[in-house]
Amino acid sequence: MQKTVERYHPCPRQNGFVVMQLPTSPTHTLIVNSYMQPHRVATWQDAVTEYFTGKVEILAEYDEVIYTSKDGDFVMRMPAVARLLKSVGMYKRGVKFSRVNVMVRDRFECAFCGKPFHMSDLTYDHVVPRKQGGKTEWTNIVSACRACNHKKGARTPEQAKMKLLKKPYRPKTLPIADPVLAIKRDIPSEWLPFVP
Numbered sequence: 001m002q003k004t005v006e007r008y009h010p011c012p013r014q015n016g017f018v019v020m021q022l023p024t025s026p027t028h029t030l031i032v033n034s035y036m037q038p039h040r041v042a043t044w045q046d047a048v049t050e051y052f053t054g055k056v057e058i059l060a061e062y063d064e065v066i067y068t069s070k071d072g073d074f075v076m077r078m079p080a081v082a083r084l085l086k087s088v089g090m091y092k093r094g095v096k097f098s099r100v101n102v103m104v105r106d107r108f109e110c111a112f113c114g115k116p117f118h119m120s121d122l123t124y125d126h127v128v129p130r131k132q133g134g135k136t137e138w139t140n141i142v143s144a145c146r147a148c149n150h151k152k153g154a155r156t157p158e159q160a161k162m163k164l165l166k167k168p169y170r171p172k173t174l175p176i177a178d179p180v181l182a183i184k185r186d187i188p189s190e191w192l193p194f195v196p
Contacts, residue, residue, distance in 0.1 A: 111142035
């Protein structure tokens, strides 16, 4: 359930604070840029820190109360969506090699069967296996589902008689929000109005 708020107006710090309650639902916050486009996903703790340091405003919240002042005048719920108050770029530049960035480059799709997968159901595969001299680098790594990775084994696609649908390449930039968009089926309902 989405709850829109203006801005929090916390009461001054006091000696007695109510202890934070541990959350039972989603624990991440979608950070959107100043144009209301998905920028990144942060922990709710980081989003709260960014709120109190003036970097974001809270746009939507989860139901969980994470803080209540002793006198009850100020209640803060876990932030679901926060907006950056300063403009930022939409693309990562100087992309470093990592498992997540390979999957973002490949749009969370298997390079062999072409089907989309959740990140936890993907592996990264050496096109030329390490046993055959293949290196762990952008131009030799693709995202692969577990079934295709197992079928290919320590062989090249040609040796395994499998078609490589996506040629690996070194990206110059990566859209920052792609991981958010790629797993849309798994995101909290509070995020849906902010994800295209």
